[in-house]
Amino acid sequence: MSVVSPATVFPLASYERLCFLQNIIIHPQISVGEYTYYDDFETVENFQRNVRYLFDITGDRLVIGKFCMIASGVEFIMNGANHLTQSVSAYPFAVFGGDWVDAMAGKTYPSKGDTIIGHDVWLGYRASILPGVTIGNGSIIGAYSVVTRDVPPYSIVGGNPAQRLRPRFDEQTVEQLQNIAWWDWPVERITQYASLLTGEPTAFLAAVQRDELATTKGFSS
Incomplete structure (x- = not known):
C-alpha cells in the first residue's frame, strides 16, 4: 500500500506551502490530529502566528481533529x-503593574474555555474562530x-x-456518519473506502x- 505518512511535513513534492500541521506545531497548548493540513500563500510558519492571544497563564487550548x-x-x-x-472599565490596569498591580485582586478575566475543531472540518480562507x-x-x-458560536456537525456556515x-446532510445521515467516525479507522481501511469518501x-x-454485515456473518459461521 502506498499512502503518504502523516509524519511527512510537506506531503506534496517540491511544495513547502502546504504541510501536515501536527509536524510543525511547537506550542504546548495546540494539538492537531493526523492528516490535517494547512496551506499558506507565504509560509506555513504563519499558522502559529495566527493563533492570537494564546498565553500560558490563561491555560486554554486549541484542539484540532484529524x-x-x-x-x-x-x-x-x-x-x-x-x-x-x-466592570466599569474594560481596561486591564493590573497588566501594567506598579500601583495598579492589585487592580484584579479577587477577580479573573473571562474565559470561554478551549477552542475545539472537530474532524474533517474545512476552514475557508481568512476565517476567524473566536474563543471557546x-x-x-x-x-x-x-x-x-x-x-462566534458553536457549529453543529456537518454544517455549512458563513458571514460575520x-x-x-x-x-450538509439530513439528520439521519449525520448521525450515521458521526457513529461511523471514519477518521478513527486504520489508514488501510480509509484507503479501501477512499473513492467512496x-x-x-x-x-x-x-x-x-x-x-x-459480512464481517458479522463471518464471525458467526
Missing part, C-alpha cells in the same frame, strides 16, 4: 484577548467568516457573525453496512 483542511489566513482568537465586560468555539465534525466554514446556512454519503454508508 483530516481537517485549513486555508491560508485562518485566525484563532484565544481567551487571552478577553477583557472584563461587566466548538466546530462539529464535517463542517465547512466559509471564507472570511467570523465564527457566521450563521448556519444549511446542513469522495462521493455522496448513500453509497458510502451502504458499503460500510454491507461490509460490517
Whole structure:
C-alpha cells in the first residue's frame, strides 16, 4: 500500500506551502490530529502566528481533529484577548503593574474555555474562530467568516457573525456518519473506502453496512 505518512511535513513534492500541521506545531497548548493540513500563500510558519492571544497563564487550548483542511489566513482568537465586560472599565490596569498591580485582586478575566475543531472540518480562507468555539465534525466554514458560536456537525456556515446556512446532510445521515467516525479507522481501511469518501454519503454508508454485515456473518459461521 502506498499512502503518504502523516509524519511527512510537506506531503506534496517540491511544495513547502502546504504541510501536515501536527509536524510543525511547537506550542504546548495546540494539538492537531493526523492528516490535517494547512496551506499558506507565504509560509506555513504563519499558522502559529495566527493563533492570537494564546498565553500560558490563561491555560486554554486549541484542539484540532484529524483530516481537517485549513486555508491560508485562518485566525484563532484565544481567551487571552478577553477583557472584563461587566466592570466599569474594560481596561486591564493590573497588566501594567506598579500601583495598579492589585487592580484584579479577587477577580479573573473571562474565559470561554478551549477552542475545539472537530474532524474533517474545512476552514475557508481568512476565517476567524473566536474563543471557546466548538466546530462539529464535517463542517465547512466559509471564507472570511467570523465564527462566534458553536457549529453543529456537518454544517455549512458563513458571514460575520457566521450563521448556519444549511446542513450538509439530513439528520439521519449525520448521525450515521458521526457513529461511523471514519477518521478513527486504520489508514488501510480509509484507503479501501477512499473513492467512496469522495462521493455522496448513500453509497458510502451502504458499503460500510454491507461490509460490517459480512464481517458479522463471518464471525458467526
